[in-house]
Amino acid sequence: MKLRKPFFISIAVIMLSLLATGCSDKSATPTSHKSSVATTTMYSKSLHLDWNYDVYLPAGYDPNANTRYPVLYLMHGLYGNHRNLLERYNSQQILDGIIQRNHKKMIVVFVDGFNSFYVNQKDGMQMEDAIVKDLVPQINKNYKTLTDADHQAIGGISMGGYGAARLALKYPNIWSKAVLISPSVWQKLPKDNPIRMNMHAFTDGKVNWSDKVYDSLFPTKYMSPESKKVKFFVESTSSDSTVPIKDVTSFVDTLKQNGYSVKFIKDSGDNHNWTYWAKVAPTAYAWALNELN
Numbered sequence: 386m387k388l389r390k391p392f393f394i395s396i397a398v399i400m401l402s403l404l405a406t407g408c409s410d411k412s413a414t415p416t417s418h419k420s421s422v423a424t425t426t427m428y429s430k431s432l433h434l435d436w437n438y439d440v441y442l443p444a445g446y447d448p449n450a451n452t453r454y455p456v457l458y459l460m461h462g463l464y465g466n467h468r469n470l471l472e473r474y475n476s477q478q479i480l481d482g483i484i485q486r487n488h489k490k491m492i493v494v495f496v497d498g499f500n501s502f503y504v505n506q507k508d509g510m511q512m513e514d515a516i517v518k519d520l521v522p523q524i525n526k527n528y529k530t531l532t533d534a535d536h537q538a539i540g541g542i543s544m545g546g547y548g549a550a551r552l553a554l555k556y557p558n559i560w561s562k563a564v565l566i567s568p569s570v571w572q573k574l575p576k577d578n579p580i581r582m583n584m585h586a587f588t589d590g591k592v593n594w595s596d597k598v599y600d601s602l603f604p605t606k607y608m609s610p611e612s613k614k615v616k617f618f619v620e621s622t623s624s625d626s627t628v629p630i631k632d633v634t635s636f637v638d639t640l641k642q643n644g645y646s647v648k649f650i651k652d653s654g655d656n657h658n659w660t661y662w663a664k665v666a667p668t669a670y671a672w673a674l675n676e677l678n
Contacts, residue, residue: 418444418445419444420441420442420443420444420446420477420480420481420484421441421442421446422439422440422441422442422471422477423439423440423442424437424438424439424467424468425437425438425439425440426438427519427520427523429515429519429520430518430519431511431512431514431515431518431519432510432511432512432515432519436497436515436519436520437466437467437497438467438494438495438496438497438520439467439468439471439494439495440492440493440494440495440524440528441476441477441480441492441493441494441495442492442528443480443481443484443490443491443492444481444484445490446490446492446529447529448528448529450529452529453529453530453531454490454491454492454528454529454530454531455491455492455530455531455536455537455538455677455678456491456492456493456494456524456528456530456531456536456537456538456677457491457492457493457494457538457539457540457564457670457673457674457677458493458494458496458516458520458521458537458538458539458540458549458560459476459493459494459495459496459539459540459541459545459564460496460498460503460539460540460541460542460544460545460546460548460549461495461496461497461498461541461542461543461544461545462541462542462543462544462545462546462569463500463543463544463569463580463584464500465498465544465545466497466499467495467496467497468495469495470495470542470666471495473659473662473663474659474662474663474666476493476495476666476670479666479667479670480493480670482667483667483670483671483674484674487671487674487675487678489674489675489677489678490674490678491673491674491677491678492524492528492529492530494520494524496516496520496545498512498544498545498548499512500544500584500585500586501586502544502547502548502569502584502586502587503516503544503545503547503548503549503551503552504548504551504586504587504602506585506586506588507588507589507590507598508590509585509586509588513552516552517552517556517559521559534557534558534559534560534561534614535561535677536677537559537560537561537562537677538560538561538562538563538564538673538676538677539552539553539560539562539563539564540562540563540564540565540566540618540669540673541564541565541566541568542566542567542662543566543567543568543569543627543628543657544569545566546564546565546566546567546568546569546570546619547568547569547570547604549563549564549565549568550563550565550568550570550604550617550636551602551603551604551607553612553615553617554604554605554607554608554609554612554615555607555612557609557611557612557614557615558611560615561614561615561616562615562616562617562618562673562676562677563615563616563617563618564618564669564670564672564673565617565618565619565620566620566621566662566665566666566669567620567621567622567625567627567628567633567657567661567662568619568621568628568633568636569627569628570603570604570628570632570633570635570636571628571629571632572631572632572635573596574594574599580594581593581594582594587599587602604636605636605639605640605643608639608640608643608645612645613643613644613645615645616645616646616647616648616676617637617640617645617646617647617648618647618648618669618672618673618676619633619636619637619647619648619649619650620649620650620651620652620665620668620669621633621650621651621652622651622652622653622654622655622656622657622661623651623652623653624653624654624655624656625655625656625657626656626657627656627657628657630651634649634651637649648672650665650668652665
């Protein structure tokens with residue numbers, strides 16, 4: 386037994402050394418060397434429900450460091466949810482690529498807007514309040530964000546593009562950039578359109594879709610001297626059969642005529658679908674990244 390004692394002592398010393406080294410490395414390197422996406426739930430007082438959202442954190446994000454990041458809020462279209470822009474095309478992979486190429490970083494929040502058009506509905510869902518009063522403060526509290534408007538952007542596809550345009554113009558103290566992909570900015574939706582017939586975001590309590598309510602909430606109604614600082618990226622296609630390009634062009638022209646900075650890209654040969662949105666998302670995300678940094 387005496388001959389074996391030094392052997393066991395040596396093994397014990399080695400194991401203790403390894404354990405100590407492992408603990409030291411873990412505490413010294415909290416930074417993630419890969420990006421991450423977390424699905425998170427918060428209680429929204431405005432919606433009176435537990436509300437899901439996703440947060441993209443770039444590689445190198447360290448919750449214990451002093452470094453803070455700009456934020457892009459992204460919103461889905463009709464019949465979608467907060468996972469759409471991550472699953473229908475790979476936003477995480479796209480963001481990783483543009484961040485690596487541009488040597489700039491940002492946090493991205495994927496919002497769940499149901500079919501709300503991101504407005505406060507009459508006797509219904511108060512989605513605008515939920516985003517402004519609940520979600521934005523929650524993100525700024527829980528993550529290392531730059532909270533001034535110059536470092537905050539909002540964007541989306543289709544219905545999300547409509548919502549982003551409206552919220553950016555109405556709340557320039559929160560967001561200074563808006564990214565609109567195929568935004569649903571109809572000048573007037575035909576009466577036989579299924580969206581008009583089935584959606585209730587613009588109800589007046591009598592009909593599903595009230596032109597009076599829709600017009601009163603149209604994004605350009607919120608143009609003001611304060612919102613002139615908001616910069617816009619707009620991309621759509623002339624082949625879009627859901628939101629005619631003439632409606633998008635009219636919206637862009639109104640912004641430009643009133644002194645707003647707008648980068649407008651008009652494509653062709655595609656439609657209002659995920660194939661097109663996957664194709665144009667990298668350009669839109671890169672614009673936001675460079676504008677925010």
